[in-house]
Amino acid sequence: MTIADLAVLPGMLAVTWTDGTLTRYPTIWLRDNCLSGLHPQTQERTLDLLSLDQSPELLAAGRAGSHVELRYADGHVSTMPLAFLDGHRPGTAAADAAAMAKTLWRADLGSVGIPRHRASSILADDAALHAWLVDTAASGLTIVEGLDDRVSAGTDIAGRIGFLRRTNFGTTFEVVSKPDPNNLAYTSVALPLHTDLPNQEVPPGYQFLHCLANGAQGGGSVFADGFAIAADLRTEDPKAFRLLSEIAIPFRFHDEGTDISVRQPVLTLDEHDDLIEVRFNAHIAGVFDMPSDRMPAYYDAYRAFMAKTRDPAYHLTLKLEAGQMVVFDNRRVLHGREAFDPSTGHRHLHGCYVDRGEFASRLRVLARHRERVVAA
Numbered sequence: 001m002t003i004a005d006l007a008v009l010p011g012m013l014a015v016t017w018t019d020g021t022l023t024r025y026p027t028i029w030l031r032d033n034c035l036s037g038l039h040p041q042t043q044e045r046t047l048d049l050l051s052l053d054q055s056p057e058l059l060a061a062g063r064a065g066s067h068v069e070l071r072y073a074d075g076h077v078s079t080m081p082l083a084f085l086d087g088h089r090p091g092t093a094a095a096d097a098a099a100m101a102k103t104l105w106r107a108d109l110g111s112v113g114i115p116r117h118r119a120s121s122i123l124a125d126d127a128a129l130h131a132w133l134v135d136t137a138a139s140g141l142t143i144v145e146g147l148d149d150r151v152s153a154g155t156d157i158a159g160r161i162g163f164l165r166r167t168n169f170g171t172t173f174e175v176v177s178k179p180d181p182n183n184l185a186y187t188s189v190a191l192p193l194h195t196d197l198p199n200q201e202v203p204p205g206y207q208f209l210h211c212l213a214n215g216a217q218g219g220g221s222v223f224a225d226g227f228a229i230a231a232d233l234r235t236e237d238p239k240a241f242r243l244l245s246e247i248a249i250p251f252r253f254h255d256e257g258t259d260i261s262v263r264q265p266v267l268t269l270d271e272h273d274d275l276i277e278v279r280f281n282a283h284i285a286g287v288f289d290m291p292s293d294r295m296p297a298y299y300d301a302y303r304a305f306m307a308k309t310r311d312p313a314y315h316l317t318l319k320l321e322a323g324q325m326v327v328f329d330n331r332r333v334l335h336g337r338e339a340f341d342p343s344t345g346h347r348h349l350h351g352c353y354v355d356r357g358e359f360a361s362r363l364r365v366l367a368r369h370r371e372r373v374v375a376a
């Protein structure tokens with residue numbers, strides 16, 4: 001977009017764009033974002049904001065090719081790219097290659113509707129890696145197929161994104177029925193829909209469960225889009241939605257060597273009131289501690305959410321096969337499994353996590369490379 005008009009006003013620069021829109025840039029913001037304030041190599045800001053006047057004064061502004069030249073009363077001159085001003089209009093979030101519109105899903109998607117991607121392509125090709133990440137960010141759930149039977153085949157794929165999130169269960173974890181389990185996942189019992197590790201200050205972002213064997217009777221997987229459940233609850237029972245987003249509850253995991261707990265709401269909203277996170281795990285919800293007069297209403301709200309997780313209208317069910325890996329946003333999509341009978345065969349999933357930050361970083365870097373290819 002190019003500029004139709006520039007006007008220096010008290011405390012701000014007013015830019016009229018050729019499409020007729022008007023953007024106001026406060027002078028302190030313009031001065032704070034002068035490119036001369038960035039380290040030439042790292043591009044980090046080295047300018048000390050407190051070294052500036054509290055109210056810097058802009059004397060003149062003029063077009064200079066693809067830049068705007070700004071002259072300040074203290075003698076400083078800034079050359080600001082038009083693209084920078086256009087891309088950072090106050091009140092509008094800058095474009096982000098990792099910000100993906102989310103497509104909510106319910107049972108009618110069907111397990112055949114889950115986006116599927118080939119392991120060999122993801123490993124070999126950045127375009128295939130990008131396509132898989134875009135699908136995973138948008139729908140919160142994908143299946144990677146054609147993994148070999150090495151235990152590390154799944155972490156090789158996850159490692160294409162970034163480093164793995166280490167937790168009290170290790171950098172990777174083996175979901176098998178164990179003789180001395182510290183977690184229900186390591187038994188053969190059914191796991192109702194849940195998100196993992198809501199007791200962590202920041203629960204793991206994306207979860208990877210690589211199926212190495214699923215020969216036992218039972219052991220099918222269930223998934224539900226927690227954002228779809230929450231969206232429907234918000235419409236049908238706004239009071240319940242509000243309570244789940246406003247009242248923090250304790251979540252706690254403890255075993256011999258750890259006692260990790262946090263107080264957070266089931267639903268986390270951002271500053272625009274948009275849902276950004278679901279924490280739901282009935283097994284490690286702690287002892288509710290809200291004032292007793294709020295408890296009955298909270299229990300109603302919590303049960304309303306829980307009842308929705310049991311509603312087949314939200315469920316996708318499938319039985320993972322050896323060589324498949326499910327990948328899902330653990331702070332959005334709930335996962336669960338049916339009980340299985342270990343005497344009838346072996347079941348083994350190998351799991352790991354990659355946090356949202358690493359995932360988003362990979363998406364941005366891949367997008368940057370794609371832009372270069374397109375520009376070349």
Ligand code: OGA
Nearest residue numbers: 175185191196221336337
């Ligand atoms: C887990 C889990 C699901 C499964 O390990 O957190 O939910 O299918 N496992 O065993």
Ligand code: ZN
Nearest residue numbers: 185195196335
């Ligand atoms: Zn789990």
